[in-house]
């Protein structure tokens with residue numbers, strides 16, 4: 398038997414092939430890290446030496462955000478689990494080696510409660526039925542848990558009793574939100590939501606700062622490695638205390654807030670998602686930081702306007718989504734000409750494309766490259782890159 402086959406058979410996941418989420422499960426963890434190191438080196442070593450990837454001590458159950466899809470099979474049995482990669486077929490699972498174990502237990506408990514409350518599952522073909530998805534987010538540092546029930550209809554029969562029943566089983570649930578999604582869409586969350594229990598958000602602590610997280614706001618899914626990632630990014634920024642910092646694609650403001658708490662002179666954050674910006678503003682207040690402001694909008698457009706103003710940032714953090722940045726952003730960044738750019742990327746392919754543009758069209762060169770394993774067992778890899786102007790040593 399080949400070594401990889403042995404791993405799957407001895408490994409914990411019976412749906413490895415059907416699910417497709419853990420693309421590297423046939424490798425041991427050290428093999429996975431070597432695979433990711435090579436991938437980053439293949440794409441980026443032409444710019445600068447790639448430091449050894451930082452892996453996890455315990456690479457299991459690291460996901461603080463878990464989603465499950467629901468459906469009822471032909472025999473009337475309710476299934477909850479994940480979509481098979483690239484399809485709308487639900488693979489039934491009760492637990493997953495990457496997911497938070499409390500979240501998995503809550504999903505199973507909700508599934509078991511549905512029949513006694515006569516609640517159906519949503520049928521994507523007919524557009525009828527009730528429960529479509531569940532989203533659970535847990536603050537690993539605070540143990541606050543958010544349960545989001547995504548439903549096809551706004552009507553929620555026996556709502557109060559359902560809430561009571563699930564909170565009784567899981568007292569750690571601090572908030573429950575009903576999100577209504579009756580659209581034919583690949584997006585899990587719809588536009589309307591109602592808070593059924595608690596405050597409608599949870600809090601977590603990262604790098605000593607406290608953050609509020611709403612159902613729709615982006616929050617890094619592996620908090621243990623996020624601290625490693627942010628510490629690396631802040632270290633690369635080499636803050637001295639008087640500089641202006643821009644946190645582009647800032648989400649709920651995490652990187653900028655950590656930078657401000659570690660002595661940045663002043664911080665500006667920009668983010669497209671209005672819920673995330675609202676969270677970011679509250680987060681700055683909660684952490685008693687007065688030297689930080691947030692703007693809602695497209696980062697590229699913001700950069701274009703900001704590059705025409707006289708007060709320019711000394712340091713830019715940029716952490717775009719998988720698609721990477723765009724030319725509007727990158728050419729305005731060049732115009733702005735900050736001392737250092739710290740690029741945090743979850744996709745080395747688009748990172749390589751953007752570094753190519755920056756190094757060809759400006760005086761920036763890549764000084765440091767640090768891969769971090771945020772997503773063990775999957776093929777994804779996160780990378781922090783420090784760029785500064787050619788001829789500077791830092």
Ligand code: SAH
Pocket residue numbers: 615616617645646647648649650651652667668669670673694695696697716717718
């Ligand atoms: N830095 C944050 C968020 C990174 S994820 C953190 O570490 O948590 C990328 C963020 O970019 C998401 O919050 C997403 O809503 C935002 N985003 C996507 N496209 C954008 C755009 N064109 N302009 C500004 N923000 C954008």
